[in-house]
Amino acid sequence: MTVLEDLVRDYRTILLRYLSRRDETVLAEGYGLGRRALAGGVSVIDLVHIHHRVVAELAETDLAGTSDTTLAASELLVETLASYEMTRPPVGSAGDGVAGPVGPVPPREAGR
Structure with a gap:
């Protein structure tokens, strides 16, 4: 099996488990799958x-x-992608003028 085939199999297993019992333990498995995918490129x-x-x-x-199924699937996807989000450099806050995802974010003016 390829890496992607393994991920499909494991994602299916985790999603089916999450549909039957929605708990943090199963979501943590999704997060772990995301970390494994990230490490595997x-x-x-x-x-x-x-x-x-x-x-x-x-x-x-x-x-x-x-x-209900659609919502559960969405929750698992978000948890799986969380590991990718954690590897991104932080985006500056709106008050510091640091470049954001769509360009420079202007500093906040006093009183606004």
């Missing part, structure tokens, strides 16, 4: 693709199609 785009592939597979079963 897997892109965020690949992880999102894996998420959508697994959710699409679920859509063909009785497990998908409800807003």
